[in-house]
Amino acid sequence: MSSTAAVAAHGAHAEPHALGFWRTYIFSEDHKMIGKQFLFMALFMMSIGGLMAMLMRWELAWPETQVPGFGWVPEPFMYEGAIPPNTYNAMFTMHATIMIFFVVMPILVGCFGNFLIPLMIGARDMAFPKLNMLSFWTGAVAGVILLSSFFVTGGPAAAGWTSYAPLSAVPIYTGVDWGQNLWCISIIVLGASSLMGSINYITTIINMRTKGMYFFRLPLTIWSLFITAILLLLALPVLTTAIALLLFDRLGGTHFFLPAGGGEPLLWQHLFWFFGHPEVYIMILPAMGIASEVIATFSRKPIFGYRAMAYAMIAIAGLSWIVWGHHMFVSGMDPVLGSGFMITTMIIGVPSAIKTFNWLGTLYKGNIHYTAAMMNALAFVAMFVIGGMSGIWMACTPVDMYIHDTYFIVAHIHYVLFGGSLFGVFAGITYWYPKMFGRMMNETLGKIHFWITFVSFNCTFFPMHILGMAGHMRRIYNPQQYDFLKPIIPINEFISISAFVLGAAQFLLLANIIWSYFKGAKATENPWYANTLEWTTPSPPPHGNWPGPVPIVYRGPYEYSSPGVAEDYLPQSQLLEHSTGAANKRTH
Amino acid sequence: MLEHMYFPHDISTFGPQIDRLFLLIFWLVLVVWTAVMITMVVFMIRYRARPGRKAEYIEGNSRLEIIWTTATAAILIVLAFMSRSTWADIKEHGPPGDVFYAVTGKQFNWEFTYPGPDGKLGTKDDIIVENELHVPVNKVVRIDLTSKDVIHSFYLPNMRLRQDAVPGRIIHVWFEATETGQYEIPCSQLCGFGHSGMKGNLTVQSQEDFDKWLKDLYANPPAPPSATEGASPK
Numbered sequence: 035m036s037s038t039a040a041v042a043a044h045g046a047h048a049e050p051h052a053l054g055f056w057r058t059y060i061f062s063e064d065h066k067m068i069g070k071q072f073l074f075m076a077l078f079m080m081s082i083g084g085l086m087a088m089l090m091r092w093e094l095a096w097p098e099t100q101v102p103g104f105g106w107v108p109e110p111f112m113y114e115g116a117i118p119p120n121t122y123n124a125m126f127t128m129h130a131t132i133m134i135f136f137v138v139m140p141i142l143v144g145c146f147g148n149f150l151i152p153l154m155i156g157a158r159d160m161a162f163p164k165l166n167m168l169s170f171w172t173g174a175v176a177g178v179i180l181l182s183s184f185f186v187t188g189g190p191a192a193a194g195w196t197s198y199a200p201l202s203a204v205p206i207y208t209g210v211d212w213g214q215n216l217w218c219i220s221i222i223v224l225g226a227s228s229l230m231g232s233i234n235y236i237t238t239i240i241n242m243r244t245k246g247m248y249f250f251r252l253p254l255t256i257w258s259l260f261i262t263a264i265l266l267l268l269a270l271p272v273l274t275t276a277i278a279l280l281l282f283d284r285l286g287g288t289h290f291f292l293p294a295g296g297g298e299p300l301l302w303q304h305l306f307w308f309f310g311h312p313e314v315y316i317m318i319l320p321a322m323g324i325a326s327e328v329i330a331t332f333s334r335k336p337i338f339g340y341r342a343m344a345y346a347m348i349a350i351a352g353l354s355w356i357v358w359g360h361h362m363f364v365s366g367m368d369p370v371l372g373s374g375f376m377i378t379t380m381i382i383g384v385p386s387a388i389k390t391f392n393w394l395g396t397l398y399k400g401n402i403h404y405t406a407a408m409m410n411a412l413a414f415v416a417m418f419v420i421g422g423m424s425g426i427w428m429a430c431t432p433v434d435m436y437i438h439d440t441y442f443i444v445a446h447i448h449y450v451l452f453g454g455s456l457f458g459v460f461a462g463i464t465y466w467y468p469k470m471f472g473r474m475m476n477e478t479l480g481k482i483h484f485w486i487t488f489v490s491f492n493c494t495f496f497p498m499h500i501l502g503m504a505g506h507m508r509r510i511y512n513p514q515q516y517d518f519l520k521p522i523i524p525i526n527e528f529i530s531i532s533a534f535v536l537g538a539a540q541f542l543l544l545a546n547i548i549w550s551y552f553k554g555a556k557a558t559e560n561p562w563y564a565n566t567l568e569w570t571t572p573s574p575p576p577h578g579n580w581p582g583p584v585p586i587v588y589r590g591p592y593e594y595s596s597p598g599v600a601e602d603y604l605p606q607s608q609l610l611e612h613s614t615g616a617a618n619k620r621t622h
Numbered sequence: 623m624l625e626h627m628y629f630p631h632d633i634s635t636f637g638p639q640i641d642r643l644f645l646l647i648f649w650l651v652l653v654v655w656t657a658v659m660i661t662m663v664v665f666m667i668r669y670r671a672r673p674g675r676k677a678e679y680i681e682g683n684s685r686l687e688i689i690w691t692t693a694t695a696a697i698l699i700v701l702a703f704m705s706r707s708t709w710a711d712i713k714e715h716g717p718p719g720d721v722f723y724a725v726t727g728k729q730f731n732w733e734f735t736y737p738g739p740d741g742k743l744g745t746k747d748d749i750i751v752e753n754e755l756h757v758p759v760n761k762v763v764r765i766d767l768t769s770k771d772v773i774h775s776f777y778l779p780n781m782r783l784r785q786d787a788v789p790g791r792i793i794h795v796w797f798e799a800t801e802t803g804q805y806e807i808p809c810s811q812l813c814g815f816g817h818s819g820m821k822g823n824l825t826v827q828s829q830e831d832f833d834k835w836l837k838d839l840y841a842n843p844p845a846p847p848s849a850t851e852g853a854s855p856k
Binding site: 118119120122123192193194198200201207208209293294297298299300333334335336338339340341342364365366369370372373376377380381383384387388390391392394395397398399400401402403404412415416419420423424426427429430431432433435436438439440500503504505507509510511512515516517518521522594595596597602 | 624628629630636639643644647650651654655658659661662665666669670671672675676677678679680681682683686687690691694695698699701702705706708709710712713714729771772773775777779780782783784785786788789790791793805806808810811812813815816817818819
């Protein structure tokens with residue numbers, strides 16, 4: 035299908051299929067390009083969400099002083115660089131909204147989901163390429179709507195990413211009018227984008243696996259994305275519905291969440307967290323899949339307990355629907371119901387523990403190569419252990435009564451979402467960058483980025499547990515207004531300095547991504563000597579993914595150091611003619 | 623009992639139970655975390671790649687999977703039932719009350735309603751005081767908690783007590799202070815631009831001091847708060 039004439043006609047940009055600039059780079063239907071588009075959108079949004087975090091950290095350590103270099107920001111957003119309370123509320127609202135909906139979800143699900151699913155299951159593209167394109171562009175529109183809320187009178191939404199009604203339902207309570215409306219519209223639009231994406235992932239994984247790719251031969255990354263897509267399909271519509279009701283309350287004079295007209299504020303919380311808890315797993319499951327992939331590859335060993343790993347993810351996904359009440363122990367919900375949610379929440383710790391022990395088991399008697407990707411994946415495991423175990427305090431209802439809405443929760447959520455999801459993202463980017471862009475990332479720069487991030491991450495978020503134990507409420511803009519929080523002022527300063535280092539270190543990642551794109555060493559087909567199908571095609575893969583026929587699968591994805599072969603890896607698609615049995619008969 | 627771990631000084635009757643649970647989980651987590659980290663670091667060092675070495679082909683171990691699944695489940699379920707009994711003591715069957723107040727959150731103050739000279743709440747002689755809560759020591763204080771506008775959260779760090787105040791609902795909470803002193807009552811649920819700094823003062827007094835204070839209050843009741851006060855967002 036390639037033609038030299040067409041390539042020449044379209045200059046250096048043209049790919050062999052010669053679709054032209056717009057259809058190759060902008061309105062592309064190629065899952066690989068759509069994956070990259072999600073990645074770039076998320077990295078852009080991450081810089082904005084990160085900036086919000088930096089400003090908040092300044093405020094918390096040196097409250098009501100001028101932020102250096104921000105004197106130019108117009109009133110009423112800032113006053114000669116000083117952050118007023120409403121702006122602070124807007125910042126943590128937008129920080130969380132951006133990081134959750136426009137960074138972690140687009141990278142894990144949008145980028146890795148799109149890029150990896152067809153390549154790893156042996157398909158030439160997604161089941162619905164046009165829907166896929168539409169999914170990205172709907173998501174991009176949602177992003178634009180959200181960012182536009184910075185420029186309307188009253189500023190962006192300031193009711194927290196959880197948007198608890200009635201605070202979020204009546205403009206006068208926050209002083210934010212269109213900012214909150216745009217927030218609602220943006221998330222509704224994003225919900226449509228994510229619905230299109232999830233239907234596509236589920237259909238593709240069920241229907242388009244290549245010959246021999248049985249469910250229990252799927253890489254764990256694909257298992258995780260499959261389960262995540264099901265959660266997305268079922269959870270996001272609940273949020274969309276709840277937000278539509280909220281928007282009616284704001285604009286249409288209804289009283290779904292307003293007690294004055296017979297509404298119920300707790301209804302919002304039930305709907306929100308019924309979505310919100312599966313959402314937490316939407317943001318961690320793909321990172322678990324990525325970590326499993328990277329750890330098996332660089333330990334040169336089969337993943338320990340492949341089926342247990344897949345079943346544990348299914349168990350997490352199932353249980354995630356019956357734990358939402360643990361966000362509401364102090365909300366006024368019946369305390370007996372609280373006890374029920376405590377028990378389900380404790381039980382969801384079990385599959386998480388199973389996964390951790392299996393990652394450790396994978397390292398056992400391995401031959402571990404410390405690449406930047408591997409270091410990030412190991413950090414994922416270590417940080418996820420802390421984030422997972424700090425959840426036990428919150429699950430325990432009497433303790434939660436004390437630590438609820440404090441920095442203990444902030445510490446927990448960042449250990450899971452940054453320590454977990456983002457280290458998973460770093461591992462994934464480093465691992466698949468060669469396949470995405472055809473060049474290797476700089477390992478030294480990758481390791482420097484890893485170490486600075488790892489140390490400053492822990493210096494930033496670990497002390498937040500102590501703030502929480504001291505009773506430091508979240509979402510207050512000046513902790514120095516409280517006598518009982520005076521002893522922890524130095525900890526807040528330490529955290530902020532660490533956070534600035536953490537923020538600055540991310541420029542190294544950005545620099546590495548850009549530098550390697552132009553100057554990185556050319557990537558071979560299979561630079562990590564990995565088994566899965568994406569490594570059986572050139573880097574980057576052509577349109578249609580394989581220049582020849584789609585590979586056929588003969589075994590599971592993690593046959594590393596198999597006794598049947600001399601090399602320490604055995605690709606899924608390699609047929610063994612004279613095998614003694616072990617390698618070929620295995621189906622996992 | 624946890625002041626050395628940065629906790630505010632505990633002055634409530636159920637505080638020690640909560641602190642003990644915190645500490646129990648702390649030791650549990652510390653032991654498991656240390657074991658996991660030591661295992662991980664030992665594996666990472668011992669099984670690092672060296673030339674000529676090949677990893678051992680191990681796919682898993684069903685017996686190990688069963689052991690660590692049941693062990694984790696057993697520990698967590700026992701913990702859940704231990705927490706359950708403390709929770710029930712505090713939330714489901716608390717002691718009968720000695721003094722009764724109504725507390726109402728509003729942007730951005732706490733309104734404390736004291737029964738008037740007739741000793742009953744909900745009658746005409748009730749007295750509303752903003753941001754000042756006085757309670758007698760060693761007496762069970764029972765509160766009807768609600769809110770006028772958005773959700774607030776009634777937080778007594780020194781009592782280990784937190785309860786959201788929800789508009790349209792009256793939620794009952796109780797506590798019993800064991801020491802006299804001055805403490806803070808922050809709002810701990812985001813309630814608008816004045817959330818930070820929304821706090822009341824808690825004064826725990828001996829019965830005599832409390833009675834004296836109450837007598838003064840009856841003699842010179844403060845003007846009732848005006849309806850327009852509070853929220854006035856720009």
